[in-house]
Amino acid sequence: MKRVIQSLIFGSCTALTVGCSATGKTDSFTFTADLPPSFAYVATVYYVPAEGQTCTVPTADNLSPQFNREWRTEYKPDAQINLRRTRNGCDLVLHRITLDINATYGKERGDFGGDSANVAVRETLLETSKGTFNAAGESEFSGQCQWLFRTSGKPRILRKILDCKNTDAQGVVTKGHPFAAYTLDQLPGKTVRLNIKLADEEEPYMGDTWVKVPNGWKHCMGDNFEDQDAFCFGNYTDFSTFKMADGRHCTIYPGCTENKEVTP
Known part of the structure; x- marks a missing residue:
């Protein structure tokens, strides 16, 4: 018992440690993210029967x-995710x-936008499909x-919609949402990082x-002020005002400087 307590104190992996297997090997990895200010992620983790298993488990x-x-x-x-x-x-x-x-852009609860990213984990993958790790055991995918x-x-x-796209190793925007794939045996004890830049x-x-x-x-004004679509249709002289999240009434976005007073 004394040895078990010492192992827990000094960070060694034991069968009693979260993220460790009964063999004493780390059976988890760290997921983390570098995000712009006012950004956050929510991670939902899905598990399925291992290869060779014939059992099923109700949701x-x-x-x-x-x-x-x-x-x-x-x-x-940082999130510690069990494999x-x-x-x-x-x-x-x-x-x-x-x-x-x-990501939030205002003070009200509805003043936020969202998009998605995904990490796939499989028991086997083609080498060209797998994420890679550096000498420090870190892998990064970006968007x-x-x-x-x-x-x-x-x-x-004025409302904002968040649109997130995948980027390659050179930072060039590509098709699809940010995505990475790994095999189970790549991940124990490693760190996977999502790096998001803001345009x-x-x-x-x-x-x-x-x-x-x-x-x-x-x-553009559209047919009238209540026209929700407000397409220009070639009319580039009639414009409308709009209301910012902080209450200002403006005619130009984001260069709204004509009315700095916040209205009720």
Whole structure:
């Protein structure tokens, strides 16, 4: 018993340590993320029966663990994720991690946007499909998120949509959401990092609704102020005001300087 206590104190892996197997080997890895300010991720972890298993486990007995579920108030970038577990006598292995990338742009609860990223884990993969690790045992996959803006409602309140895309090793945006894949035997004791950059410029969510001007974008009027689509349709002289998340009424985004007073 004394040896077990000493092992726990000094960080050695024992059968009693979270993320360790009965053989004493680390059976977990660390997932973490480098995100822009006001960003956070929520990780949902899915397990399936290991290869060769003929058992099945009802969803109610195989609930998916979540990390950073309360991302607004209790966010932690590091998550320790187990690679295996047993439910109802069935040996399960990690299959995938779904990542919700959330970011806030205002103070109200609804002033946020979200998109996704994914990590796939398989018992075997083609070498060209597997993520790689450096000498320190770290692997990184990356993406770029961009704010897309539009207005909604009769007051034409400005809302933002988060759009996240995968990027290659050179930082060039590619198709799809940020994604990485690993085999089970790659991950014990390692660290997988998601690195997200924020695009320098925001863009309209829909084409032909805003017009580019020297210090930002102007919103086309459309048929009238209550026209929710408000497509320009060649009319690039009639523009509408809109309301920012902080209450300002503006005519240009993001260069709204004509009214710095916050309205009720």
